[in-house]
Amino acid sequence: MLPLIRKTILTIAVSACLPVIANTTTTLNEIEHNIVTQTELLLPQTLKELEQAVNINSGSMNFAGVKQVGALAKLQLEEVGFKVEWLDGRYFNRAGHIVATHESDNPNAPKIVMIGHLDTVFEAEDDFQKFVRLNEQQAAGPGVADMKGGNAIIIAAMRILNKLDLLKDLSIKIVLTGDEESSGEPLTDSKQAIVDAAIWADIALGFENGDNDINTAMAARRGYTGWELAIKAKPAHSSRIFNPEIGYGAIFEAARILDAFREQLSSEENLTFNPGMIVGGTRIDYQKEQSSGTAFGKSNVIAQEVKVIGDLRALSVLQVEQAMAVMQKIVAAKAEHSQAELTFETGYPPMALTKGNLALLAIYDEVSRDLGYNKVVAANPRQAGAADISFAANHVEMALDGLGLMGQGAHTKDEIADLTSLKKNIEKTTILLYRLAQAANVKTNRE
Template sequence: MSFLKFSHRLIITLACTLPLTSYAELDENEKQIVKQVEINVPQAIQQIEQAVNINSGSLNIEGVKKVGKLASEQLAAIGFKVEWLDGSAFKRAGHVLATHESRNPSAIKILMIGHLDTVFAKHDDFTTYKQLGANQASGPGVADMKGGNTIIITALKSLQALNLLENVSIKVLLTGDEESSGRPLNLSKKAIVDAAEWADVALGYENGDNNIKTAMAARRGYVGWRLNISAAAAHSSQIFSENVGYGAIYEASRILNSFREQLATQPNLTFNPGLIVGGTNADYDSVNSSATAFGKSNVIAQTVHVAGDLRALSPEQVEKTKKVMQQIVDKNLNGSKAELVFEDGYPPMALTEGNKKLLALYSEASQNLGYNKVVAANPRNAGAADISFAANHVDMALDGLGLMGSGAHTKNEKADLTSLDKNIKKTALLIYRLANLKR
């Protein structure tokens, strides 16, 4: 069966799953938006397939650039000015920045955020798009987040076709390092911060918690941490003695268990030791996230390294947690010494009144289209995302508006294609209404 015939059959199938509605609460322009989106959906599916079939793991520089070129061509075709922001300074491919400037000086400014990269390595065997019946597709990054990028582009394409972008200025930023951020962060995330300082509203097209009934009005921040412990090496028969002490592994155990005892019940807070290595000799390679060690059962461990992350919902919670962790680390067992090092990470995206307002507008658009009410997702149900670098610089921010699915970051990643048409329409309607919002 040809792709066009399959796409036509797919759209008919998807349309049959939608509620019958007269769109009574939509104005005439909004009804035209709905029709225009429906015209554009078959090509949107084709564009998702094209993007998925380009391997673009974060460290596959050429692959990320190819996906960026594809998106750039699609954005340029609808009249956006497109730039490629080179990422060599932070050891990544770079970002796509596309801009549409309204001639109306009071026009609302919207930043739309996606990303070009995936978690899959260059030589992974999971490399192609596959249609799984009418309602699902699989492939690397199909939901996270090449489908989300397509929602952005198709919504804008639909509005542009109807000349409905006249009262809104838009920047689309598709980053090339969301899954593995380039360092230093002040360089790799500079484009997001700069665009956010320009914008009034930020919209993120990650798939959030993969629930079409929710959106991310808040996201937890991410901070990396390292725990380095040293102790006196000696024969195991001398452990616990006054002269030798407890060794590095017992000290690591004390510290990690105290973290759990004192902090595990805090709301929206998690801290995970993801790697631990210890022995007479122990080395941790942070670049490759790997470790080696040598030790014997009759020798007291001299060295331990632990690498972990910390996720919290506010800067205040992050700082309070860091203080408690440091106090625990400082109470060393006899014969040991511990060092706690925090690394740069993602800032939290707080649940602000502006974010709640934007969520309400998005939910209203969904309901006016005959779909479900959209509520705030539990921040613990999704990881960090690029929008966190924008949220503190805009009046309103909302994420999780992309293509729904399951199995992200695994070879079982699937997209729920029934959410494609819906979320394009909801985005297009939201942008149209923000453009005409009295401020």
């Protein structure tokens, strides 16, 4: 069956089964009760292995550490019966990725890509390095929630499905990237493993911690586009500023442009743009790889150069394009005796809110409530950043993210995981996968 036709049929099958699931599965069935039991039994091992993974530094540029965390995941997934490959990252200047595959003999089995990442923002020289159990409900550590906890949920779900002989009705690819926190370049090579898996798949599940609210899941994510503004102007003694033959200088021109961005675009729903760094003066030196810059200037000299680095986040490709057009128009209305150039770099695409994503969220919500947990609603996309699932979302019929370990303080030395969410989200993920398989089989049997 052609992939597009198969994906459309699966979406119809799952959507058609939503009323069946809602009306007949108000409590867990026997298999689902067994999933809950197995989760409880597996929890000590999962926590131990989470601690082991957190204690391996895997900052994005610590290639050896990323590979070590990947080797640990490889061993764990091979034990479950997955075929696991390590994809070397030398072509995009990062450590590499894990791709683990289990293909079912059942022709009706849904094809699901599950996405996590091996790297963290904390490099080898950082002093935040170890897993620390704070109490029964919390643990601190680099990447404990973002997102080694999410990886732990994926692996635990696979173990439970395998233990209960439920993997036979699912085809699954697990992609654990080594560069989510600092993407390799070119991006097309860096994210190709996710794209390839998504083209193969029907459904994408992401195990980032989303907005860190167990009451929500990410049915949509905003994309990320980097931008750079470079300005040059006439240098002169400060006493001559504003003269017609001199102009306003580079810093005033930068201020004009940035304030016009704010005035014209800040009220746009789900659109944000942030100038994260500005360097200006008589001479500047911007080091892109180090995200740093230096400047020389004097109060009595009109600034000659400015460089501004920022990002743009939006919920659709159209919104990105429209914002870029407005920004370019503002830059083009340049002040006298100044030159400005605004360039954009390819970044993370948006994960748009679709009917398929909402259908998947509805099943996940039903699972949560059947377990006696919270109702799960769509998160506000402004409450979370970009994530790898965005590279999959446009190739599948349904996608959902934010299914990982909840917590707080991600990307800071105050990162803490909410361990109460570990058991809950393992159960929810495993039962979700089981119900997706059941829904596909029910639809096929009806036909």
